[in-house]
Amino acid sequence: MTETLDLIVIGAGMAGINAAKKAAGAGWSVAIVDELPYGGTCALRGCDPKKMLRAGAEAIDAARLLKGKGVAGDTRIDWPALMEHKESFTDPVPENMEDGLKQAGVKTLHGSARFTAEDRLGIEGHGEFTFKHALIATGAKPRPLGFPGADRLIDSTEFLNLPNLPERIVFVGGGYISFEFAHIAARAGAEVTILDHGKQQLKMFDPDLVDMLLERSRAVGIEIIANAAPDRIDSAGDMERVTYSVDGKSHVKEADLVVHGAGRVPAVDCLDLSAAGIEAEHGGVKVEEWLQSTSNPRVYAAGDAAASPGKPLTPVAVFEGKIATSNMLKNKQTAPDYTGVPSVAFTIPELARVGMLEEEARETGDVEVSFADTSNWFSQKRLGETHAGAKIISDENGKILGAHMFGPDYAELINIFSLAIKLGLTVDQVKTMPAAYPTGASDIGSMF
Structure with a gap:
């Protein structure tokens, strides 16, 4: 029974x-x-666990950005200790x-x-x-991958449990997983490559800010290859040979480890x-x-x-x-309300969004788009950060439709815009918010 x-x-x-x-x-x-x-x-x-490992990478990045600006000496990640x-x-x-x-x-x-x-x-x-x-x-x-040798890839779970970090890593896919892990691995000293089948990486985020992220990624040594279709992966002794095609031409990348970042x-x-x-x-x-x-x-x-x-x-x-x-x-039929749910790619610095992309918003009618390159603002200057920006989208009545941000601590700042969108607030209402100074939130009034 x-x-x-x-x-x-x-x-x-x-x-x-x-x-x-x-x-x-x-x-x-x-x-x-x-x-x-x-x-x-x-x-x-x-x-x-990803954010735990990212803490070490953030510390390394912060020290490097301020090298010669009051911080001296070299720092490095002890991978086994960080894993512990x-x-x-x-x-x-x-x-x-x-x-x-x-x-x-x-x-x-x-x-x-x-x-x-x-x-x-x-x-x-x-x-x-x-x-x-x-x-x-x-x-x-x-996501299952169908090319020969796809079974040689490790997944995100295995990456987060690596006892030691290999010297050369290839990430297959251009989404969250590849970029977040690539930023950690690069700060830990690995030679990192991202192979993305598409032309545009991180498609769910604002393309202008993604371009900033790509510049920042390449500046720390991450190689990003777009339109790269993996053809096969072969074992070559103690390394992996990744064969991929770009515009019909075949290329080979050698690596010690290949990681699945092509979606779930x-x-x-x-x-x-x-x-x-x-x-x-x-x-x-x-x-x-x-x-x-x-x-x-x-x-x-x-x-x-x-x-x-x-x-x-x-x-x-x-x-x-x-x-x-x-x-x-x-015994009810209540549907979830998905309004104002933010998304963040925890690269270094992070890329965040809530609400509509600019392209989506323009399809609804007349909109106001405010874009600010915040890389020279005090909030970034004090950290030595070189890349940061914000884009705020509102309708003809000033109601906030979307917010997109790339920069240090913007994963926290996006939550304010999440609440604003959830409550249907306007640009003018958000601008009246008094914020502690100097904080990231105190920059909000200048982003419109």
Whole structure:
């Protein structure tokens, strides 16, 4: 006889953990399952460990920018020690997460999961469970690559656990992962190349600011090759030979390590969705606006596993998980509000955006675009920073539609514009904000 649960959550990342706690707090019988350690990509294999490693790279960069301006001597990254620093955060996470779930009354399970019927889930080592509701929150995985030798690439998880940093690294792909890791590796002394299949890198960000980032990246020794299509990767003794084509001409790049940075896809193909009558779309679970499966009303999805309008970001996964659970608990059809969700590429310095790109905004009507090269402003001058800029987009009534920034600490500053867009504030309203001086926020009034 199978155990029947009010809710079973598949995936113990931020979306799943928050959802499970919320349902258990409402008195539901809840279980959560994951074949990987609890905590999910962000806490264990993505955002947080990446930012821990970035701290070392930031320190190196800061010292180099101020060399001859009051800072003397050479600094370097001790990679094993930096990795140990990272692990001081990541290692306790799984146990802490599981303990918190248990305290909340959630049954914690470990193993792979597969649907066996519309209302049943089989879990390796635990048998079958019948559920009244299920939440799929399995996140994403690296996009499969089809060229010969693609299996020789390591993924982002393996990069974040490298015991030692190789001397020559090639990143395949021109998105977040490649650029963020490339900036860390370059400051740690590696020779770094990014091969991007497209003409434009980081397409989700403002192209003018991306150009600034590319200049800054090349200035620290990162080689960026656009229109580069990987053809194959071969082992050549103790190194890798990456053969790629640019405009029909073949080239070879030798490296000690090749890293997959060519995007991620929903991690749902191992769940046997068809056994539960769950439709897929764009690789993820096809859902209604309120995150309920379009084909199996018992099932909901959140985060990267859902084919929703939400961006593949941790905050989005968290509030989708909470909203999906609330809809289950209250039998409602509340859709998430994605207004004002910011995105940041944590390069050095960082590239940030919230709201519409300039091209998107112009399609809506008349807009005002304010662009400021802030590289000579006090906020950058004091740090020795050479590249920084901001672009603010508003409509004919002054309502802020988008904000785009590249510079030190702009990942924090973008949150002010996130709130402004969320609340529908105008340029004039934001300009009246009194800010502590001298801070990055005190620059806002001059960005319009």
